[in-house]
Amino acid sequence: MTGEETGGAFRLAYAPGVTPGKWAGIWAERVPDVPLTLVAAPAAEVVGLLRSGEADAGFVRLPVERDGLSVIPLYVETTVVVVPKDHVVTAADEVTLDDLAGEEVFHPLDDAVEWAARPGVPAFERPATTEDAIRLVAAGAGLLLVPQSLARLHHRRDLTYRPVPDAPRSQVALAWLADRTTDLVEDFVGIVRGRTANSSRGRAPAPPADKPAKKPEKKPEKKPEKKPARKPDRKPAQGGSGRRAAPAPRGKKGRRSR
The missing domain is CATH 3.40.190.10 (Periplasmic binding protein-like II)
Structure with a gap:
């Protein structure tokens, strides 16, 4: 498409x-x-x-x-509580819902966290948006619990936040x-989902360019077998005929005749 x-x-x-x-x-x-x-x-x-x-x-x-x-x-996402920088909860690295039991907490109409029971004491009004609630927190009118990404999105120099591990998460x-x-x-x-570009369920990659047909490999030529070198004939001894002398005939009982 x-x-x-x-x-x-x-x-x-x-x-x-x-x-x-x-x-x-x-x-x-x-x-x-x-x-x-x-x-x-x-x-x-x-x-x-x-x-x-x-x-x-x-x-x-x-x-x-x-x-x-x-x-x-x-x-x-982790849920955090947004507070003024001089608020008492900033003394800890993280807080619990029980730590906020006596605090006024805003619950904006676009609240990104689903609560079974809302924490703290309801603030004097429900702001229309999270951004409106952030401004009220900066004015010292109460606290706000939001996903961490929203605390970062609406960051202000006069505000900070702390994780609330036991709060519901978005x-x-x-x-x-x-x-x-x-x-x-x-x-x-x-x-x-992190699939690669060549995944079978992703967009099909462009087909590879046609490769030229491979030429058949030449078989190495067999070299002719070398015949073993012929041993040279023995030369006759000087002054001889080149033949071995026949043994002298033996007489009876194996004695040589004289």
């Missing part, structure tokens, strides 16, 4: 915190004839872009409504509509 059949590009949506640059770079090397367009969107809107046909594939944060979707879970996945599994989608799935 070419870029013309997909509107000129392969459109990849991604939720905040996901960094698709590595995969986009591999795509540019393997599928240079089809540009990849990155579509940044709020986590809750990525699936909507897939269903409306505005994106061919997307990185989502689980859980999502999977009806009609193909989903490949990729990795799980999982990132690749999703696309199952009935729109095109060759380009398969190409991107192969890249994300």
Whole structure:
């Protein structure tokens, strides 16, 4: 499938915190004839872009409504608590949910972590976005728990974060509509899964150039066998006939006759 059949590009949506640059770079090397367009969107809107046909594939944060979707879970992120730099929790390398029991904690409407029971004390309001909640944390109005990638995305000099090992964690996945599994989608799935360019399920590599037929090897010619050299005849002794003298006849009882 070419870029013309997909509107000129392969459109990849991604939720905040996901960094698709590595995969986009591999795509540019393997599928240079089809540009990849990155579509940044709020986590809750990525699936909507897939269903409306505005994106061919997307990185989502689980859980999502999977009806009609193909989903490949990729990795799980550590949850951290974002606090002002002078907050008491910064004295430790990591904190637990119990350590935050008495703290006011923001739960934005786009919260990327799924909670069975929300930690801490609910703050005075629920911000619309994680970015809004970050600003409120900087103002000293409360704390915020988010996946580590979002803490990095919204980094501020007056804020820091600490890991919370016992908190639920967010999982990132690749999703696309199952009935729109095109060759380009398969190409991107192969890249994300780490398949090589020559993988049987990836884009087929260009056929190798025809090699000239090999000429039949010449068999080495057999050299004629050398006959052993003939030993020279013995030369007769000087003054002799060259023959050995016959032995003298013997008489009876083995005596030589005189």
